[in-house]
Amino acid sequence: MQPIRKCVFPVAGLGTSFLPATKASPKEMLPIVDKPLIQYAVEEAVEAGCTELIFITGRNKRSIEDHFDKAYELETELAYRNKLKLLDLIQDILPKNVTCLYIRQPQALGLGHAVLCARAAVGNDPFAVILADDLIDAQPGALAQMMAVYQQTGHAILGVETIDYRDTGSYGIVETETREGWEYIRSIVEKPHPDDAPSDMGVVGRYILPARIFDLLTDLPRGISGEIQLTDALSRLLREQSMIALPFQGSRYDCGSKLGYLKATVAYGLRHPEVGEKFALLLEKMRVE
Numbered sequence: 001m002q003p004i005r006k007c008v009f010p011v012a013g014l015g016t017s018f019l020p021a022t023k024a025s026p027k028e029m030l031p032i033v034d035k036p037l038i039q040y041a042v043e044e045a046v047e048a049g050c051t052e053l054i055f056i057t058g059r060n061k062r063s064i065e066d067h068f069d070k071a072y073e074l075e076t077e078l079a080y081r082n083k084l085k086l087l088d089l090i091q092d093i094l095p096k097n098v099t100c101l102y103i104r105q106p107q108a109l110g111l112g113h114a115v116l117c118a119r120a121a122v123g124n125d126p127f128a129v130i131l132a133d134d135l136i137d138a139q140p141g142a143l144a145q146m147m148a149v150y151q152q153t154g155h156a157i158l159g160v161e162t163i164d165y166r167d168t169g170s171y172g173i174v175e176t177e178t179r180e181g182w183e184y185i186r187s188i189v190e191k192p193h194p195d196d197a198p199s200d201m202g203v204v205g206r207y208i209l210p211a212r213i214f215d216l217l218t219d220l221p222r223g224i225s226g227e228i229q230l231t232d233a234l235s236r237l238l239r240e241q242s243m244i245a246l247p248f249q250g251s252r253y254d255c256g257s258k259l260g261y262l263k264a265t266v267a268y269g270l271r272h273p274e275v276g277e278k279f280a281l282l283l284e285k286m287r288v289e
């Protein structure tokens with residue numbers, strides 16, 4: 001199996017859950033302590049062996065492009081002030097062998113449409129997709145775990161997690177059967193009512209997909225909310241080829257919701273080398289008060 005080198009990051013959603021914070025900046029730039037969500041996602045992709053990063057951006061693309069670009073003025077200023085640790089920190093955001101490409105999604109027509117925008121950049125090779133608002137704390141990273149399964153099977157892989165049945169209406173839900181130690185997907189349905197959900201296994205923002213998905217996305221009619229749903233194309237892909245659901249090891253934080261975002265901030269804050277201990281004391285003090 002050829003290793004996968006390309007990873008797509010759809011970052012063109014409207015991010016309405018975080019308005020007004022997301023009025024002029026994508027939600028993927030929201031920081032968890034001192035690092036934006038998109039940087040955690042990029043680090044996970046690079047760790048998994050990806051070297052070509054494809055960002056599908058919307059109207060607020062500037063900040064993401066700037067974040068991964070060289071910042072001449074800031075670097076000069078930090079060098080002048082002898083702040084060399086900080087200088088290293090901003091210079092080493094991306095390894096030298098990694099390239100970034102930015103593609104505009106002209107309208108937020110859904111996740112499926114965002115992925116389709118990557119077609120020309122991806123070409124015919126299998127590729128990975130990461131949704132940065134699903135922050136996954138895992139060792140090795142969730143995408144690296146999925147790559148290992150891809151290397152063994154060659155099938156499309158979806159990252160999944162057992163969720164609360166009451167929340168099935170917020171996820172793509174898969175029904176699986178266990179064969180040869182893997183969870184093969186039998187069906188996938190977008191945001192079912194808990195009474196209709198085939199299981200409590202929700203697809204979270206990690207995918208390894210074949211380029212065939214682009215043909216299927218192209219032919220799709222728009223779904224209920226007028227959006228092109230990735231889940232609908234995955235359901236069609238399932239008629240043609242095997243797909244595996246991987247319940248990866250690790251903790252996921254739904255940083256697309258305010259509560260999930262706060263939970264991630266607390267978890268990452270508590271183990272932050274600079275402020276972790278003081279933050280723990282602070283939380284304890286606030287709890288007592």
Ligand code: UTP
Pocket residue numbers: 010011012013014015016017018027056105107108109110111113114131132133256
């Ligand atoms: P969400 O469903 O979370 O939508 O998208 P959203 O617009 O970002 O957030 P809310 O619900 O309005 O708060 C899941 C992922 O797909 C991307 C988003 O940026 C996010 O990473 N996306 C979604 C796009 O890139 N384009 C779209 O048209 C829709």
